[in-house]
Amino acid sequence: MDLTALPTNTLDSLDNTDTYVAPNNKTFLADSDVPNTSVLNNAELAQSTAESSSQKIDPNAIILAEALADKAISWQIHNCKIIKKTVTQDLPLPFLYHYDSLDDAVKQTHPLTPTLLTQFNTSMTASQAARLIGIEEALLSSPWHVKVIGSLVVFSEALQLAVRLHWTNTGKETQQIYTKNEADAITIAFKDWQFFGRVDVLYKNDKQTLISIDEQSRSTEAPLTESLLTIDASSDYQQLLNTHALAVIVRLEADKAELPWFDKAILERIE
Incomplete structure (x- = not known):
């Protein structure tokens, strides 16, 4: 599945029940200097850069995508709801x-x-x-056209962290399913549901740093500061930048089979 093909801001007009506050981008971690050596061979330079980069991340910091995929954390789901639903043969x-x-x-x-x-x-x-x-x-056999968009909040009381995610059965306008009744069509459509769109974070713990890592930028030659985002503690939801939202979604999609609380909540909601 090509997640980059899914829009990251489609739901701005569909799910506006909360006030969103853009994250303070000025909290990006600063670059460390490369050692001032007149001559460095490639191996030394790579090792020096890696060591310098690793020092920029607080070892006690919570990394958002990793935490969301951590089965040891007691995650709970609430406010799983349907935002838009289309199920028709017309x-x-x-x-x-x-x-x-x-x-x-x-x-x-x-x-x-x-x-x-x-x-x-x-x-x-x-x-x-x-x-x-x-x-x-x-x-003629008329298919059911199925498109359901929803959202949920996954939260950890221990971390004082809540993340609002969006889900759907398809990235297309509708999914066509040939079956006799509506209930079966919805069940079939959600055998392969997916996360997509915007990601909003509510973090209230000012004692521990929360960061997001844009793995795609990190894998390039871009400075580490361009791939790291510090998420400040706040009483309001903060919308992640699109690249960081995609990083979270890619990680959750990769580990979704091992995170059954998402599947359980969504399937219960659509029944």
């Missing part, structure tokens, strides 16, 4: 999808004609497709 589809849903016997008696071929990519309802083919609408 949305149009390209004619090709309608024709492909026909039984082979019907296709043999109603083969594709040049006129039908010109309509292959034309969006239409099942009723319109049936009229175009010249058959009863009941002979």
Whole structure:
């Protein structure tokens, strides 16, 4: 699954029940100086840079993505809710999808004609497709179009940390599922749900540093300061920068099978 294809700010207009405060970017950790040596070979330079970089991260700091994926922490879920839900059979589809849903016997008696071929990519309802083919609408299988967007808050009382995440069954406009009833369509759609979008952090512990690491920037030659974000203690939610939100989502998606509390909360909500 290509998480970078999913939008990171789509939900700004959908989930606005809280006030969001942008993080104070001035709290980025400062760069340390590379040792002042006239000549360093590549190995020495790499080792020196690595040692310097490691010193910039407080060993007692909480690293956000790692903490969220830590099974030893007693994480709890609350306020798991649905923000937007679409489950219908009435949305149009390209004619090709309608024709492909026909039984082979019907296709043999109603083969594709040049006129039908010109309509292959034309969006239409099942009723319109049936009229175009010249058959009863009941002979077409209309899929369920499923798109559910929701949010939840995962929190740890011990860490005084809460993180609001967003989830959905698909990054597309809808997911088409061929099944007889709505309940089965939703169940099938959420066999592979995913996190996406904005990530908001509420952190109230001013005794321990909380940081986020943008692993993508860290893997490049960019300065370490560009990949680290210190999240200040606050009484308000703070929206993570898009790159840091993506880093959190990538980590959670990678470890999702080992974090069953997310799956349990979401599946209970959609039932």
